[in-house]
Amino acid sequence: MKKILTLFAVVGLIAFSSCTGPEGPPGLDGPQGPEGPVAEVFELQNVNFSYNSTDGYNIYQKLTPVIFDSDVILIYRLTGTINPTTPIWQQIPRTVYTSKGNFDYDFDFSKSDFTIFAGGNYDLALTPEFIKNQTFRIVIVPGAFSTTGKSVKPDYSDYNAVIKKYNIDDSNVKRLN
Template structure:
């Protein structure tokens, strides 16, 4: 009797496992893969630094939408062009040495805003070419907090704007202009 019941169980299992019905609807897409990152680029064109007694010369802007806590903001200043279609971007923070003294560009950011600062060892109004009609590229690089330490990550040279653009597959031919 046990052999007959075992035989029916095996035959039933094979019969039910080979049944096939119509294909169901596709499921909800899963999260992007590890290599799928979305970076953004914004540009401030021909902006002047504002001055206030508390912060000195600065440019302040809100980030909309807010960025994630793990994201990083990189800022580059347009320092010239090779030709009309090839700009030269220089990462800040940066110190510029002038005949009047040292001039510094720096910045800070949070998940809701960023501020670019200009400072120096002299009256910055003496060098308006560094505080008026400036153009900056703001690159938001997505990140994730690591749960491991010492893991090798293939990061680009962040001081090289073109390498960052290439690494994160950023199309900078249509950069959003910030007001």
């Protein structure tokens, strides 16, 4: 009896393992998904504000690549350094109080560009240190990171906290100018 069961098992194994037929057609490729959200940092180094009578002092820049609708931009101005390797970044919008009056930095952005504005309650040409040779860091923050809606947000005024939260390597920042 054991020989017959063994024989059936061997014959069955051979029969099932040798059952092959023509390979069917390949399946369709899945849809190409959008590139995932990526946090990035760009730098405008030693730039001067331009002046026009409509917008006043501003710096206009195109964004390449275009950002997603849900993304936001944060902009920081280099205000000094602690030492040659430790910059001090200050988030804008910001009001700077000077002996001449109040000086303001502000910005706006769209999916494809951004503008940094300088304004004040006095003639800004009297303080060229605020409108000439300025350095800005532009941080693109993806809006689609949270899947629960309960994401812990960093202190956006702290450049280093934002870089850490979004795992941005700012040792090789892309220059825009």
